[in-house]
Amino acid sequence: xxxxxxxxxxxxxxxxxxxxxxxxxxxxxxxxxxxxxxxxxxxxxxxxxxxxxxxxxxxxxxxxxxxxxxxxxxxxxxxxxxxxxxxxxxxxxxxx
Amino acid sequence: xxxxxxxxxxxxxxxxxxxxxxxxxxxxxxxxxxxxxxxxxxxxxxxxxxxxxxxxxxxxxxxxxxxxxxxxxxxxxxxxxxxxxxxxxxxxxxxxxxxxxxxxxxxxxxxxxxxxxxxxxxxxxxxxxxxxxxxxxxxxxxxxxxxxxxxxxxxxxxxxxxxxxxxxxxxxxxxxxxxxxxxxxxxxxxxxxxxxxxxxxxxxxxxxxxxxxxxxxxxxxxxxxxxxxxxxxxxxxxxxxxxxxxxxxxxxxxxxxxxxxxxxxxxxxxxxxxxxxxxxxxxxxxxxxxxxxxxxxxxxxxxxxxxxxxxxxxxxxxxxxxxxxxxxxxxxxxxxxxxxxxxxxxxxxxxxxxxxxxxxxxxxxx
Numbered sequence: 001x002x003x004x005x006x007x008x009x010x011x012x013x014x015x016x017x018x019x020x021x022x023x024x025x026x027x028x029x030x031x032x033x034x035x036x037x038x039x040x041x042x043x044x045x046x047x048x049x050x051x052x053x054x055x056x057x058x059x060x061x062x063x064x065x066x067x068x069x070x071x072x073x074x075x076x077x078x079x080x081x082x083x084x085x086x087x088x089x090x091x092x093x094x095x096x
Numbered sequence: 097x098x099x100x101x102x103x104x105x106x107x108x109x110x111x112x113x114x115x116x117x118x119x120x121x122x123x124x125x126x127x128x129x130x131x132x133x134x135x136x137x138x139x140x141x142x143x144x145x146x147x148x149x150x151x152x153x154x155x156x157x158x159x160x161x162x163x164x165x166x167x168x169x170x171x172x173x174x175x176x177x178x179x180x181x182x183x184x185x186x187x188x189x190x191x192x193x194x195x196x197x198x199x200x201x202x203x204x205x206x207x208x209x210x211x212x213x214x215x216x217x218x219x220x221x222x223x224x225x226x227x228x229x230x231x232x233x234x235x236x237x238x239x240x241x242x243x244x245x246x247x248x249x250x251x252x253x254x255x256x257x258x259x260x261x262x263x264x265x266x267x268x269x270x271x272x273x274x275x276x277x278x279x280x281x282x283x284x285x286x287x288x289x290x291x292x293x294x295x296x297x298x299x300x301x302x303x304x305x306x307x308x309x310x311x312x313x314x315x316x317x318x319x320x321x322x323x324x325x326x327x328x329x330x331x332x333x334x335x336x337x338x339x340x341x342x343x344x345x346x347x348x349x350x351x352x353x354x355x356x357x358x359x360x361x362x363x364x365x366x367x368x369x370x371x372x373x374x375x376x377x378x379x380x381x382x383x384x385x386x387x388x389x390x391x392x393x394x395x396x397x398x399x400x401x402x403x404x405x406x407x408x409x410x411x412x413x414x415x416x417x418x419x420x421x422x423x424x425x426x427x428x429x430x431x432x433x434x435x436x437x438x439x440x441x442x443x444x445x446x447x448x449x450x451x452x453x454x455x456x457x458x459x460x461x462x
Binding site: 027034036091092 | 204
């Protein structure tokens, strides 16, 4: 049985197999479609998920987001990214 | 009242035909015969209309959806229309090659039902010897790289095996398990005396699920559906009537939930007569219990009106004979004490015989 994966700065998260990042034209929102779950992503969640490609570490994702959203405090961004990734790991949406 | 939102998902009941005869089947007592089923082109049109209307996912269900030889075409058509596809199956008609074809067609996920943790109990409850086959099919689904949900419908006659069911789900590599207490409409209402758990059983099952969730956090999701005969507040059935889901029956009727045909006096429009979007937006059967304006007191002024959306209309009808009454599962309903009495009395009587789900089971003699 798989152990629970815990996200940290050196994790390289990505969407698990058969979880799809899609733009919903009717709702004008990015979504993740997963088994019997659908998540509507706000702008910041989408920015995080887009960078979770299985190669980039969470530390690098946080750096990149701080550049993209100038002025965002690094500790706040880091907390947000870790929380989102951990929730998606626990929900089977992401793997690392 | 907020503007009407598009539906999240379509439940496509491709057929009522099924080798299994589970006594709690969610299909109506009056099962549709093969000759009444929508054809291939009709279903493909409905899938396209559902995607255009805003559905993000389609759940192929039944009966047993694999009875339809054109299932692969529906998966392919849905995927091309941009729908995320889910197959809800007993598994007994699947094999490795067919699962591979479904995966190639764009299938994203399979929900596989089990009737108990062991073969003897499972085969008796299903009225069909299929448990061993299901275990093979589970391995074939995982072998095709598809995410797997193990579904267990639980009741008085299998709840003592709940821990083994969760162990089985882990053993077959399920990423998610659904533990669903029977909901009492249709066939399950007919078999309520043989199925309804005691209050002690329910409390024990809830504690087993909570312990398993803590133990398996991050390894396997567990979704848990409780029976609300013993509850204080009703479930937000379907997330609200006509609010998030729509259901198309094998013969093309469009329902706000899969049990809605159990409500006498409601009539449902058909995809053969009218586009899906028009039915969703303006059919009487969808609008009658939409939102909060239809609600009687104490629901209408209740602070939970837009949390539980008045609970379950089918249950209100099944227990009180009036679909517009307060859901008797709510402790504020004047019918609630009767509901609790039913649960306590019928569970203590401990009847074991089932009326199995069959086409002929309820047809009048002669």
